[in-house]
Amino acid sequence: MNQKAYPAPPAIRVVGMTKYFGTVPVLRGISFELERGKVLSIVGASGSGKSTLLRCLNYLEQPTSGEIWIGGQSMSFGANRNGARHGPPPAQIARIRAEIGMVFQQFNLWPHMTVVQNVMEALLRVRKISAHEARARAERYLAKVDMLDAAGRYPAKLSGGQQQRVAIARALAMEPQIMLFDEATSSLDPELTSEVLDVMRGLATDGMTMVVVTHEMGFARDVSDRVMFLHQGVIEEDGTPATVFSDPRSERCRQFLSKYLG
Amino acid sequence: MSFWTRTLLADAGPLLHGLYVTLSISLIAFVVAATVGLGICVARSRLPVLTPLFAVYIAFCRNTPIFIQLLWVAYAWYELLGWPKEVYTAAWVALALQSSGYLAETFRAGIDSVPGGQIEAAHALGITPLTTWRRIIAPQMLLTIAPSLMNQLIVIIKCSTLVSVIAVPDLMFQALRLTGIWGDPVPIMSFVAVIFIAVIMALSALSKSLADHTRARLGS
Amino acid sequence: MYGLSIFWDYRVILWHGLLINLLVFLLSSCLGLIVGLLACICRLSSLRPVRTLAACYIEVIRSAPELVLLFWIYSVVPVLLSDLLRTHLSFDPIVSATLALGLVSSGYFAETFRAGIQAVPAGHVEAAQALGMTGAAILRRIVLPQAVRLMLPELMSQNIGLLKTTTLVSVITVPDIMYQINLIVQQEMRPLPLYTGTAVAFFVLILILTSLVGRVGLRGA
Numbered sequence: 001m002n003q004k005a006y007p008a009p010p011a012i013r014v015v016g017m018t019k020y021f022g023t024v025p026v027l028r029g030i031s032f033e034l035e036r037g038k039v040l041s042i043v044g045a046s047g048s049g050k051s052t053l054l055r056c057l058n059y060l061e062q063p064t065s066g067e068i069w070i071g072g073q074s075m076s077f078g079a080n081r082n083g084a085r086h087g088p089p090p091a092q093i094a095r096i097r098a099e100i101g102m103v104f105q106q107f108n109l110w111p112h113m114t115v116v117q118n119v120m121e122a123l124l125r126v127r128k129i130s131a132h133e134a135r136a137r138a139e140r141y142l143a144k145v146d147m148l149d150a151a152g153r154y155p156a157k158l159s160g161g162q163q164q165r166v167a168i169a170r171a172l173a174m175e176p177q178i179m180l181f182d183e184a185t186s187s188l189d190p191e192l193t194s195e196v197l198d199v200m201r202g203l204a205t206d207g208m209t210m211v212v213v214t215h216e217m218g219f220a221r222d223v224s225d226r227v228m229f230l231h232q233g234v235i236e237e238d239g240t241p242a243t244v245f246s247d248p249r250s251e252r253c254r255q256f257l258s259k260y261l262g
Numbered sequence: 263m264s265f266w267t268r269t270l271l272a273d274a275g276p277l278l279h280g281l282y283v284t285l286s287i288s289l290i291a292f293v294v295a296a297t298v299g300l301g302i303c304v305a306r307s308r309l310p311v312l313t314p315l316f317a318v319y320i321a322f323c324r325n326t327p328i329f330i331q332l333l334w335v336a337y338a339w340y341e342l343l344g345w346p347k348e349v350y351t352a353a354w355v356a357l358a359l360q361s362s363g364y365l366a367e368t369f370r371a372g373i374d375s376v377p378g379g380q381i382e383a384a385h386a387l388g389i390t391p392l393t394t395w396r397r398i399i400a401p402q403m404l405l406t407i408a409p410s411l412m413n414q415l416i417v418i419i420k421c422s423t424l425v426s427v428i429a430v431p432d433l434m435f436q437a438l439r440l441t442g443i444w445g446d447p448v449p450i451m452s453f454v455a456v457i458f459i460a461v462i463m464a465l466s467a468l469s470k471s472l473a474d475h476t477r478a479r480l481g482s
Numbered sequence: 483m484y485g486l487s488i489f490w491d492y493r494v495i496l497w498h499g500l501l502i503n504l505l506v507f508l509l510s511s512c513l514g515l516i517v518g519l520l521a522c523i524c525r526l527s528s529l530r531p532v533r534t535l536a537a538c539y540i541e542v543i544r545s546a547p548e549l550v551l552l553f554w555i556y557s558v559v560p561v562l563l564s565d566l567l568r569t570h571l572s573f574d575p576i577v578s579a580t581l582a583l584g585l586v587s588s589g590y591f592a593e594t595f596r597a598g599i600q601a602v603p604a605g606h607v608e609a610a611q612a613l614g615m616t617g618a619a620i621l622r623r624i625v626l627p628q629a630v631r632l633m634l635p636e637l638m639s640q641n642i643g644l645l646k647t648t649t650l651v652s653v654i655t656v657p658d659i660m661y662q663i664n665l666i667v668q669q670e671m672r673p674l675p676l677y678t679g680t681a682v683a684f685f686v687l688i689l690i691l692t693s694l695v696g697r698v699g700l701r702g703a
Binding site for chain 2 (some may be wrong): 544676689
């Protein structure tokens with residue numbers, strides 16, 4: 001039996017991350033690890049810092065302090081002459097972001113490009129593959145989210161659920177190591193959320209490492225390997241869905257969940 | 263620099279008078295244009311049949327260059343109507359003509375910007391149309407369009423420099439006259455340019471703070 | 483009508499005058515667009531001093547009345563340059579007009595450029611960043627295509643405004659159409675039909691141009 005000499009590094013490792021917006025603390029000392037292939041759901045009230053946490057992972061927000069490793073690669077900080085922290089150089093950030101896929105609450109499809117052009121764009125500019133190959137890959141991932149028929153249409157003509165599925169295909173086509181979902185269904189009408197959640201469920205089954213900020217408790221309970229409850233920038237609860245949902249230690253978490261699950 | 267100060271001190275009188283003429287013509291034109299613009303708005307809602315007429319008037323005022331309007335009012339109107347008799351009058355009439363078109367549109371946009379639901383609520387409570395206008399529509403409309411009104415005043419001041427061409431003794435006219443007397447354009451023209459820029463920048467700053475205040479009050 | 487026949491009699495010099503207006507318009511529009519673009523780029527720069535300088539330039543140039551700038555560039559700048567270079571310089575009226583109107587319009591164009599770029603939703607840029615795209619590619623493929631579409635109507639209407647402003651240049655002796663009209667008025671002593679005819683002619687011209695722009699704007703939306 002073969003044993004690897006070293007265990008694979010965790011997909012995500014965060015130590016002591018804080019984030020201040022001006023003088024307002026949004027994240028206070030976040031530390032956790034996520035193994036590959038696992039699905040982590042982050043829940044909490046508005047303003048608890050969930051989205052900020054997610055956006056720090058791919059550096060759309062710069063953490064005020066702390067360390068982040070993505071797939072063993074450090075998003076290292078240095079200190080410049082004034083002692084103020086600065087992040088990694090832009091080229092390194094771009095490279096790491098290519099390995100992380102992000103799906104936004106507002107979809108953020110580019111309106112002047114067709115569906116398939118949206119999916120191909122990063123493949124051409126970042127992965128730098130040929131147009132022929134990019135198109136083939138784009139169509140493959142559009143088929144995966146069941147949006148291949150709409151390949152030549154413009155985003156404005158699609159429903160919210162359809163747009164979000166295209167956005168997922170756009171992120172997936174880069175074949176990232178990790179997928180981040182920032183309240184991916186919060187902007188959708190209730191009848192459209194299930195089509196997106198189904199896609200996300202499929203990804204989890206296929207073994208994608210996912211961090212999902214969500215209000216969909218059903219998804220958190222049924223699909224995640226792990227659930228984190230965030231309150232005012234602190235992780236108050238962190239465990240398996242069974243533990244967190246049926247017997248949380250934190251009173252605030254209990255109250256929060258009771259509002260959602262009745 | 264003492265040449266500059268000597269020149270400017272000697273010319274302070276005419277320059278100040280020129281500034282006074284510029285500002286007074288601009289203000290008169292602004293008030294007249296606002297009155298006409300508002301009048302057109304009200305007339306349009308009372309007598310919708312006249313809308314095409316007003317549309318042509320507004321289009322004419324906005325699309326014809328101000329210089330042509332100035333010469334037209336100063337000379338062609340005089341030939342036909344015998345009025346305006348003085349260039350001073352022609353100046354503010356032409357400026358008011360140009361701006362009345364823009365201000366008519368400004369007032370219309372301002373009135374339309376008040377949400378219809380608020381007016382319905384007022385009527386549902388039994389408030390008369392006149393009181394609704396006075397207490398609900400007009401205050402909000404004025405707050406919303408205040409920056410646009412300010413900007414139009416700035417446009418009028420800029421256009422007022424043209425009246426020097428028909429020999430109205432505004433600031434620009436004084437600058438040209440004094441340059442002719444002294445022979446050296448540098449100090450006078452530069453100083454006058456600075457005055458104009460300073461006045462307009464001050465008004466722009468006022469307009470911007472009005473806009474910020476409105477956004478804070480009405481929630482954009 | 484007696485009035486309109488004057489226009490026909492003088493049609494040649496009137497036409498030449500109009501061509502001068504068009505020439506000044508084209509030259510100053512190009513200058514304004516180039517300078518405006520530069521100013522906008524500086525205005526959005528990451529370096530604070532460059533940003534502040536550009537913002538000051540834009541603010542000052544937008545506050546300058548066109549006529550003041552026309553006279554200033556025509557009469558003052560040659561004197562200053564002559565003193566500086568110790569020669570005798572004078573500016574051709576058309577050059578002065580181009581410079582003055584070009585600089586004035588650069589302020590308005592710069593603000594339009596900036597508004598267009600900043601109107602592109604931040605989310606679109608973030609999505610591109612999240613995919614690992616870098617600044618230049620994002621600008622070229624995501625921001626500019628949308629920004630240009632947004633700023634075209636305003637740019638076109640500002641250019642029509644510039645065309646209207648070219649009617650001022652006769653005051654610094656540029657032989658444009660207003661210059662010719664004024665000469666004819668002095669000769670014929672008939673201001674009523676001449677000025678009225680000119681007003682109507684310009685009204686129709688600008689109205690047509692404005693409608694065209696409006697039509698294009700709607701289709702582009």
